[in-house]
Amino acid sequence: MTKYTIKDIARETGYSISTVSRVLNNKSEGMTNETRQKILQTVAKLNYQPNQFARGLITKKSNVLGLMVPNILNPYFAQICRGAEDEAARQGYSLIICNSDDNPEKEKRYIRLLKERQVDGMLLASMNRLSAENEFYLTDSQIPFVLVDRGNDQNIAPGVSIDNLQGGYLAGNHLLELGHRNIACMTGPSGISNSEKRLQGFLMAMKEKGVQIPFHHIIDGNYDMDSAYSEAKRFLQTSDVTAIFTHNDLMACGVYEAANELGIAIPDQLSVIGFDDIPFCNVLSPKLTTIRQDTYKMGQESVNLLVKQIEKEPTESLFCEPTLVIRSSTANI
Amino acid sequence: MTKYTIKDIARETGYSISTVSRVLNNKSEGMTNETRQKILQTVAKLNYQPNQFARGLITKKSNVLGLMVPNILNPYFAQICRGAEDEAARQGYSLIICNSDDNPEKEKRYIRLLKERQVDGMLLASMNRLSAENEFYLTDSQIPFVLVDRGNDQNIAPGVSIDNLQGGYLAGNHLLELGHRNIACMTGPSGISNSEKRLQGFLMAMKEKGVQIPFHHIIDGNYDMDSAYSEAKRFLQTSDVTAIFTHNDLMACGVYEAANELGIAIPDQLSVIGFDDIPFCNVLSPKLTTIRQDTYKMGQESVNLLVKQIEKEPTESLFCEPTLVIRSSTANI
DNA sequence: CTGAAAGCGCTTACAG
DNA sequence: CTGAAAGCGCTTACAG
Structure with a gap:
């Protein structure tokens, strides 16, 4: 093995470590091109890499x-x-x-x-x-x-x-425009601001059209697929909602799985809209309508x-x- | 702001930096408990964190x-x-x-x-x-x-x-046992050993049952969804295979999308088996049969x-x- | 049980 | 245009 230091480069080229350091850090203005080249060549030849611990200690x-x-x-x-x-x-x-x-x-x-x-x-x-x-x-x-x-x-x-408020609003509005009035919403973990905003925007859209969302239609989700699946399965068994807005696409995946097992057809019996636009939206069947983020x-x-x-x-x-x-x-x- | 060094802890406690260092590195055997405690307390009080550059330079x-x-x-x-x-x-x-x-x-x-x-x-x-x-x-x-x-x-x-050979064999064998004889295989990028092994294992299974796989049934994939989608769409349009083995699940997703658009029903008209068992296998419809890795x-x-x-x-x-x-x-x- | 000193491998004023 | 020297903040023999 060959663990070189700046001293080795200095010795090998005949220059001081200061000069070597300057070349390495592109502070070689005013320096002979010959000096630069010679040092750079030796650096390449020995495959020298500066020690970042030493460098970091100073910089x-x-x-x-x-x-x-x-x-x-x-x-x-x-x-x-x-x-x-x-x-x-x-x-x-x-x-x-x-x-x-x-x-x-x-x-x-x-x-x-x-x-x-x-x-x-x-x-x-x-x-x-x-x-x-x-x-x-x-x-x-x-x-x-x-x-x-x-x-x-x-x-x-x-x-x-x-703008999460806007995102939630867009989702709610889309469902309303399709004629849905009986809608559920699955949120992220409590205390996460983006989900709170998405809910707020969603409710704003509802309010505008005078649509009431009962408390129990707001399902506490966790932004993950598995818990969304179980929550959705529980919820959809007894509910008659015609649409659901999940606060991310991963939870929409869980809803798909639950709906599938319960024999609920998407979108015929249940419209689903997600959030994020992850790459898997297109392979879901049917393809997932969602609120896109770049x-x-x-x-x-x-x-x-x-x-x-x-x-x-x-x-x-x-x-x-x-x-x-x-x-x-x-x-x- | 407050950027403390080991010197500050030494000064504050009245000990030398050597002693402080020993305590920090749990080399305080034989040391008075009082010394240890006092130093640890000061470390906590000042919220001191050692500089890893200096430490790394030595260690x-x-x-x-x-x-x-x-x-x-x-x-x-x-x-x-x-x-x-x-x-x-x-x-x-x-x-x-x-x-x-x-x-x-x-x-x-x-x-x-x-x-x-x-x-x-x-x-x-x-x-x-x-x-x-x-x-x-x-x-x-x-x-x-x-x-x-x-x-x-x-x-x-x-x-x-x-054991990728075994994985490929399992996939091939599963399709054969279901009665398929006209099978395609979508590989990973060329030169990646695991895909080569999967193909080898797959062909081994075929050979065992005397099933011939024509060259053009071996589709060059790229381990990613988008290219799998286009390749599959091209291939499935003219092919009469009844099953396809993709060397990872992501490509199976692409095949699903292509099949969907071409009106080819999975599994009725086309069986699909993937590889990896990513979490999305269960949300695909139908759920994806695959070779699982932990x-x-x-x-x-x-x-x-x-x-x-x-x-x-x-x-x-x-x-x-x-x-x-x-x-x-x-x-x- | 604890301290003074050397040294890790660099960068950067300071000189010349 | 280049070098000698100080110093970054630690750890670790070496002493006592």
């Missing part, structure tokens, strides 16, 4: 970013992650991934851990807004962070998210925002517009 | 692992990632994620990058086996790595994978293997058994 930069999501198994977050990783790589950063399961204790541990890893910044798809404790910790640590998908409405920190782009933009913060440039939160994508899971009553 | 450990997958958007790899991240966190490691798109150039860049980040080891779901160049680089760098899902058959390095566990075990290597313990490659999961997408002809 205080790791070129690593943290990404906290509830669960990478949700294709929505996988797509956020893909967008973020692509953009991070493009800008010279690596991405550490953390799955919080929307568990506040885990979130807290991961945030501390990421700081200990000396990440230059964090992308947080955190429960609700941040807890006061986490917020204080982050602010006190002076570590740049951006809120992705959640919590951006409070404007505590820069973030990228969509998820990949949101991942990218959140990295852009974070990098700007790291570089002390001015930043501004990004709000994307959700759009209605009509497929085959919703129909006239 | 040569980052407590970070790298995970390279083709694409985190494939739920199979998301599950590998989840299993790996959970286990890594349990063992005190963080995980950097890289998406290679099965592009050898990207793989190479990421491997170099991960080393530069001073990761303690790498999990590689790499194209085929490693390229000779990458293999040399890794070996020469003395950096521990394990092969996940791919390339393990060559035994170049410790790895965790399944993917989450494979993610966990690959971290276990890697950590053992890092700690210089003896390791042994892990081979898991694939199993046939019969659902509703395959039927008697």
Whole structure:
């Protein structure tokens, strides 16, 4: 094995380590081209890679970013992650991934851990807004962070998210226009702001048309497929709703499975509209009508925002517009 | 803001930095309990976190692992990632994620990058086996790595994978037992060993029963949904096969979509069997018959293997058994 | 049981 | 245009 240091390059080329360092960091203005070339050649020849521990100790930069999501198994977050990783790589950063399961204790541990890893910044798809404790910790640590998908409405920190109120409104309105009046709604875990907003927007649409939604038509979901399946199975057995709005596509998948087993035909007997537009919407049968987010782009933009913060440039939160994508899971009553 | 160093703790408590360091690293045997307590209290009070750059410079450990997958958007790899991240966190490691798109150039860049980040080891779901160049680089760098899902058959390095030959055989045999004789097979990208093995096992089963598979029934797939969709649409339009074996579930999704659009009923007119058993198998309609891998566990075990290597313990490659999961997408002809 | 000192491998003023 | 030296914040022999 061959573990070279900057000293080896200096000895090999006959220059000082200062000069080598300058070449490596592109601070070689005014330097002879010959010097540069010779050093670069030796670096290539020995396949030398600088030790980031030593470098980071001085520069205080790791070129690593943290990404906290509830669960990478949700294709929505996988797509956020893909967008973020692509953009991070493009800008010279690596991405550490953390799955919080929307568990506040885990979130807290991961945030501390990421700081200990000396990440230059964090992308947080955190429960609700941040807890006061986490917020204080982050602010006190002076570590740049951006809120992705959640919590951006409070404007505590820069973030990228969509107008969830509008999204919920679009979903509700679509169902109303198809003539539905007897509608259910399956939410995300309690305390998560985007789901609260989606519900609010949905109810706004209902109110506009004078449609009443009884309390028990608002089903507590968990943003995941399995619990949506069991909740839907329980609910649909005794209910006569003609449509359901699930606050993400994963839960719509669970509803499909339940409806299927109960012999309820989508969309003939039950219209279903989801949220997110994950890639699987098109392979569901019937294809899922949903509220679309440009998820990949949101991942990218959140990295852009974070990098700007790291570089002390001015930043501004990004709000994307959700759009209605009509497929085959919703129909006239 | 408050950025404390070990010196601050030393000053605050009146001890030397050596003593503080010992307490922090649990090397405080023989130390007065009072000393320990006092230091720990001050650490907690100031919310001190050691600088990992300084620590790593000496210990040569980052407590970070790298995970390279083709694409985190494939739920199979998301599950590998989840299993790996959970286990890594349990063992005190963080995980950097890289998406290679099965592009050898990207793989190479990421491997170099991960080393530069001073990761303690790498999990590689790499194209085929490693390229000779990458293999040399890794070996020469003395950096521990394990092969996940791919390339393990060559035994170049410790790895965790399944018996792909057996998996392909199980799939082929299942279709034969249902009476199918006119069968197609959609592979992964060329040069990826697990797909080659799956094909081999499949053909073995065919041969056993004296069934001929014409060349053009072996469709070049790409392990992704979109290309599977277009390939399937092209193929199914003119073909009279009664069954198709796709080398992963994502491609089965593409086949579903194509069949749907062509009005071909699954399983009545076309039996479909996939590979992996991603969570979406159950929401497809009909539910997808597939060859199951215990993917989450494979993610966990690959971290276990890697950590053992890092700690210089003896390791042994892990081979898991694939199993046939019969659902509703395959039927008697 | 605890401390003073060396050193990990870099970057960056400071000189010349 | 280039070098010698200080220092980043730790850990770890070496002493006592």
